[in-house]
Every structure is written in structure tokens, then in C-alpha cells.
Amino acid sequence: MTSPATSPRPVSPVDAVADTYVATLARLNPLGATYLGVPGHEREMTDFSPDAAAERAAAARSALLALEGLAPADDVDEVTGAAMRYALGTELDLHAAGENERLLNNLASPSQQVVEIFDLMATDTEQAWDDVAARLAAVPAAVASYVASLRTAAARGDVAAVRQVEAVIGQAREVADPQQSAFTRLVQGDDARRVLGEGHPLRADLDRAATAAREAYADLARVLADELAPHAPQEDAVGRERYALWSRHHVGAALDLDETYAWGLEELARVQAEQTAVAAQVAGPGASVQDAVALLDADPARQLHGTDALQAWMQATSDAAIDALDGTHFDIPAPVRTLECRIAPSHTGVIYYTGPNDDFSRPGRMWWSVPHDVTSFSTWRERTTVYHEGVPGHHLQIAQAVFERATLNSWRRLAAWTSGHGEGWALYAERLMADLGFLDDPGDRLGMLDGQRLRAARVVFDLGMHLGLPAPAEVGGAWTPQSGWEFLRANVNMPESMVRFEYTRYLGWPGQAPSYKVGQRLWEQTRDAAREAATSRGQVFDVRDFHARALALGSVPLDVLRTALAG
Template identity: 65%
Template structure:
């Protein structure tokens, strides 16, 4: 996929956006590392109330600058709409008290401080000196997290007890003898880069790892003794908070009751399709459970150990890139490299991290494997490789980074909307099926298993957080965590360790999980609208061109996306 525009002269709005990215990097060095912006890897983000206030002040300042800016072209118009929507919503979250007390099992500052070390460069002694400096700053970061959580608690904002406990467990793991901080500084990458010399860097790394372990131990104590006694038992956040988070994750406003009803109907539709495929796997009349048993018992579909998993992920990813490039997508050379990795954490979850601005750090797919999980089934996971890799996140995120000729750095590097990103990745899974890459009935059942999970969590997430009536089939009464667990087990074929982590994630991250399936729905609507417009002109939609044009916009809110595609 090549850039959709020739080199474009930067505009005053681009200058405002680029300056905001630079300011964001200064205030949030962990985000700078994630974006691949040089010069900040040795620094730590300030998670104290003062640090959050500085980020809010920068957001208000950039919105004021944009109010006086006139767009020069369509790129500017999209930038204005996207920045006003994204930055404005960030400030709504701040004003609603959602930022200081943000705590969950997957995407809060507790995990952010930990996870950045997985994407830092490690090939030179200078890289390891930066890692050491950042490790030594972990105590400052965790102290800031604790300060913000205390202030939020005093204002009546405390995460649910389930999320506090999950963070306590993670903090204790990071403070323990098998901490990832220890394995990081003593691992083969450090030994290879430092050789027999650089004793000062080695000493700093050991001190940094020890400081980071102790800091997480102290944070665990604070969470256990101060926050957990004040944490509510109820998991649901209520309609007002949920509606705000839903807008944040989608970049669009949806009717929550209609979306809940659609989720139930979509779940039934996917189950029907699963049952049709199950008959191909296990014979006429076979249930989905029968087909799963057949597939799980097939030695050719089982991988033993994380080394086998990693190698299979890489082969599958490489094959997808080779098959799609030049046929359904034109993939730039830097995006033809995707590294498949086993994550240093062991909490569960599969995720993608994007390339650096200059592509010296490639895009990476990560699998976080709980210690009790030792075998993996390819029929479940082939579609996941397409979701995280190509044509999913890697193509989507990497294409935005590659659009240097037409987009400013905020559009390329800083903007991420879950409904756009996760919706595209789920759309990509279904696209790969449509393109014939999941013709094997087992692999297709795996794709449908993922689609079923995403439909189920639309129902679960909205149902629990809004306290909606639960269908009698799933227990009746009002949705709660216990009903959600039984519902999830009935609809998702996944090891219990992964499933427990996932449920806790949904309960602590309101509105994020539905963004996948709802985002897919909105992507499909945008495509159908483009097809209808082409038919009105007496033409057929060029799907390759549609995808190129859409992805070249970068990650924007879904309302902004639809407007841009309609007017572009």
C-alpha cells in the first residue's frame, strides 16, 4: 500500500499538531518511546496529580490554538476534526475525574510503567544505559501513581475491588524473585550488548531492577492497605460514565440499548454460522462443542510450548504478507517485517506494538502466556495472527506511520482510537475469510469463535456496566459478574486462565471490549456506504482502493472516518 498523496507542503495546522506531539513526548516519555520518538527513552512519565495537570494544560492549549486555525485542504479538515474530538474527549475524562483514579488489570499506569520496557531498544550499551536510567526512575513513577490514586479516592473515585486486587497481584509478581525486571537485566539481550565490559551500566541495571522491584512491592502494599478497603464491590460503572468511555473508545456516539440488542442478535447469527461449520468438521448434526473437541484432539493442530507458538506465528504472518502484497494491498517495504514475540509478562492477552517513527524498531505481535498454559491450538489462533498482523493492526498502524508525505506526526504516531483500530482488525479477520485464507473448516471455526467472543462481550459489557436485564437463558434478573462468567464460558472457547483475565479486563475497562465488534460494524457500514455511492455512479467499488484510502487517513474517530470517506 503506497502513500495516497504526493509530498504535501506542511500547513500551520500541521505545525500545531507536530508541536503538540513534541510537548506530549516531553510530558509523557513512555508515550514517546511507544511512538518511537528519540531522546526520551531514559526518562519517566510523571503520574502524579501535577503530571496529569500538565498534560491537561497542554491539551487545553492546543485546542485554543486550533480554534484560531483555518484548514488549507482536506487533510487539515480531518486533522481539525480528529484533534478536537480526541483531545476534547481526553479533557472530558479529566474533568469527570476518570484519569487520576484509573486502575485496571490491563491498561492503567500500573501496567504502563511495566510494559514500556518490552519495546525499548536493546542492541547497544547506550540502549541499556537508557533502560537502567528508566528503571531507576520507576520508584518516582509508582509514587506518583499512589499519590494520584489517593487524591482520586478522596474525591470519591476508586476502582472496583476486583481491579484493585488484580493490580495488587501484578505488583507482587513484579516485586518477586521471578520479576520481569530481573529477567530483563540478566537476560541474553543484555549480555550480548554489554559483553564483558560496561561494568557501570551493569551495576546501574542491577540497582534499577532492585529499585523497580521494591517500588512495585511498596505499591502493592499501598493498594492492599489503603485502596482495597475503600474499593466498591460492584463492577458496573453506570450509564453516565459508560457513555463517556464508549465515546472515547469508538470516536462515535451509539445508542447503547440498540447496540446491546444488536449484540444479542449478532451473537445468535454467529452461533448459527458456527453450527454450519461444525458439521463440516465433525459430521452432520455435530454441535460446536463436538467440533471443538475434534479440533483440540488433532495433533496436527496443537503446538507444544512457547517456542513452537512463536515459530508458527512468524510463519503464518510471513505467509500472509507474501500472499496479500501486490494483490489486495500494496504493502510498503518497511511493513513487510513483523516480529512475532512471546511477551515478558505472564498475565494473558495478545497485543501489537507499532514500529518506531523511522522503522528501526519494527512492528511486533506479542503473546502474553500465563505460566499454566503450555499448549496452543492453531485452529483458534490463525485468525488472531491476521488480527494482530496483516491485514490487521500491523498494516493499519504501520501504514499510518509510513504516511510521512501527507500526514503530520499527530496523525501518524499519536492518535489511536480503539473502535477504529480494533474494529479494523476484526474487519480484517472476516476479510481474510472472504479472500479464502480461512478455507480450512477448523481455521474458519476459529475465526467465528473470535467473532462470537467479540459479540458476546458487547452484550456482557453493556449489560453489566449499565445494569440491564439479563435474558432468562443466561440467568435472568440483572447482569452481574457471576452471570457474565457463566455467559462467557458458554460462548468462548478459551483456557480458563485467559478467560478469567479477559472477564476482569471487561469489567475494569468499560466500553473498550465492545469497540471491537461495534467498530467492525461501523467499518462495514462505511464500506457499504462507499459501495452504494459507487453503484449510484454506475461503478463497482474498488475494494483495494477503498482500503488504501481509508487506512491512509490514520487512526481517527469512527465518526470522523465516515465523514472523511464520504467527502473524500
């Protein structure tokens, strides 16, 4: 691969198709443009109506048609063509199946996207606040377009499970509440007061727009309660056909779902056994995992109190990892060395990452959404989370791709994302940090295994619940909402409110949660295959070089990754 330090690679016809598609996608999905860091659409909202979804599908179809007959100029083009055909192809399959119109869940549907996009917007200048005001004023139209899609799907009998409808009703009512609303916090926050001052004309515009946006969410809650909830099915499971489609999209490879379920059970048992061994190191011979957890949670040296302390610890831990890894196990470009750790405005319990924009003026950020009832935090649980979201996890992976301007087109750098690749790498990165000695403290290692156990358990839960597969004996032989809940509670070491959110998430977003652990498995298999190939040629396998080549690819479907890194 050409490095950013060398002359830029010439733009090929394949690159031109990819770059044109990103520009079209940004125009048709302004929220996506902001998320990807593509400028020029900050004042706009995405249209979620069926007609707009059809237009986005047509753009994907046109891009695929444009690729036909184009001879790849080099190996970069080979990967671009394969990745676009897979990724855009699965998006078109989801559109044809009506999945876009009925999309409603507690984490990853338009109802959350419209609110969360404001977290990524600049708020440090008067112009930035003018952009915020314009986008905020467009919220009612965006919500109305989303309602139009939900009604279209409902007219043909496609309504999300009642559990998801009720979850989003609760979220929408919170956004509509003047006291709790993220819109209220946005326009009345410190940034607005500092930049605009008390009598600035924009303050009135922002207040009016926030009021209209809250009212739009009140309307959304009423539509969901009055129109969708009465017709929403009680059954959470989506069945094999829909599950297979979503799984191909999230993983970036077609899985043998039954084999994956069996592997998930084996992997869960393996991690549990490893946890037991480490628990004995923490709490003495014969100690249970619960004994070790209680001991660690009682250790004042491993406790943080309040979100200010959490944010400071996240930042210090992230900065230390970057300093330790740069120049030893990775070569981290200067712009990628900056990672901001923030407390999110929401309160779901989710920890997530957002990438830098195209010129790194907006850095990569790690966000922690802290539930209202969580006020203390255990560092032994969360050190591995910082590595997952930061370096060498998501931040190194995503920001490195953005940095590869000399080699990769804008689709590869900014818009390409496959959960199995990205989340699989982040779990792979956790294990890598353990292998490199960063989690030698038994408590920290138990925290890593705690996360690995969660990811293995949800492979079992997600596949078992949605496909109705035979349940393990400890579940009672059958997957039901209650037995599934008890299974998660037994395997997930989180406050109950966070487990409840995760439980609802898995039931409403089929195939996504397993993509983490399945992706890690495929990453490890790809690395091991590359090692075997090098050995067969009489060469010494260089894992640092393997990681550099892998990160330089950007996020690609895992089927494409295996081919690109073969040998």
C-alpha cells in the same frame, strides 16, 4: 491522498499545531513517546501525579485553541481538525471527570505501563542499556506519582472496584518478587549478558535500579492493600454516565447504548448459528460446536507445543500473509513488510501489537503473553489472530499510517489512536481474510468465528453488566458477577485463567471491549455506504481502492472516518 512516492505535501498551519502537540506530548509523557516511537525520551519516566495530568490536559486544551480560526488548506487538514477536536475533546472530558486519577485495572493503567515499556526499548548496544538503567532508576518516582493520583482520587471517594484493586495487588507483588519480576528478567537476561558481559560497570547499576524498582512495586502493593482495598466498592458496574463517556472515547462515536446492546444479542445469535453450520462441516451432520472443537483439539496436525514452536508458527503465518496480499489486495510498502512475532515477557494471556517507530528502525511487533499454565496451542483457533494482529490487521493499519510521511503530520501518523477504529479494522480484517479464501479450511473458519463470538459476547456482557440492562434468559434474567461469569464461560473458548483475566478486564475498563465488534460494524457500514454511493453514480465500487484510502487516513474517530470516506 498524496502518496509517499510523490512530493511531500506542504506543511500547513494545522499540521504545525498537530506536530507541536506531539512534541509537547512526548515531553510530558515519555512512556507514550517510546510507545509511539518518538526518540529523545528513552531515559525518562512519565509523571502520573495530578499536577502532571493537569499539565497534559492543558497542552490538549492549548492545541484545540490553536486550531480555532485556522482554515483547512485541504482535505487532509479537514480530517486532522475533526479528529483532533474529537480525540482531544474526549480526553479533556475524561480528565475533568477524574478518570485519569482513579485509573486502576488489570490491563491498562500506569501500574502495567511502567513495567511493559521496557519490552519496547532497544537492548542491543551499551548506550541502549545505559538508557534502560536510567529509566529503570526512575521507576520509584513514577510509582510514587501514580500513588499520589490514587490517593487524591480516594480522598474524594473515587476508588476502583475491589476486584481491580486485588488484581493489581497480585500483579504488583509478582513484579516485586525477585524470582518472578520482569525487572529481574530484564537485567539478568541474555541481551544484558551478551552486550555488557560479566564485569561491566552497568551491570551493577542495572541490578541496583532493578532492586529499587521491585521495592517500589512492593510499596505499591502495600498501599493498594492497606489504603485502597478497605475503601474499594464491591460493585463492578460504573453506571450509564461514566460508561457513556468511556464509550465515546473508545469507539470514536456516540452510540445508542440500548440499541447497541440489542444488536449485540442479535449478532451473538447470528455468529452462534454460523458456528453450528461450520461445526457440521468439521465433525459431520448434527455435530455440535463442542464436538467440532474436541475433534480439532485432538488433531496433532493442528497442535503446537511450547512457546518456541508458537513463535515460529506466528512468524511463518504472518510472513505468508504478507507475501500473498502484497500486490494483490493491498500495496504494502517495503518497510511495512517486516513484522516481528515475539513471545511477551508477561504471562497474562493477552495478544497485542506494538507499532514501528518513526523511521522503522524498530519494526512493528506482534506479542503473545502466554500464561504459566498454557503449554500447547491450537493453530485452528489462532490463525485468525495472526491476521488480526498482523496483516491485514493492526500491523498493516498502523505501520501504513507511520509510512504516510509525505501526506500526514506526526499526530496523524504516530499519536492518533481510536480503539473502535483500530480494533474494528482488525476484526474487519479477519472477516476480509475469510472472504478472500484464507480461512476456507473449516477448522480455521471455526477459529475465526470463535473469536467473533467472543467479541459479540463481550458487547452483551460489557453493556449488560455496567448498565444493569435486562439479561437474556440463559443468564437468568439478571446480570450478577456469577451470571456474567457463566455467560462468558459459555461463549469464550479459552483456558479458564485467560477467561478470568478477560472477565476482570471488561469489568475494569468500561466500553473498551465492545469497541472491537462495534468498530467492525461501523467499518462495514462505512464500506457499504461507499459502495452504494458509487453504484448510485453509475460507478463500479473498487474495494481495494476503498481500503487504500481508508488506511491512508491513519487512525481517526469513527465519526470522522464515515465523513472522510463518504462517497
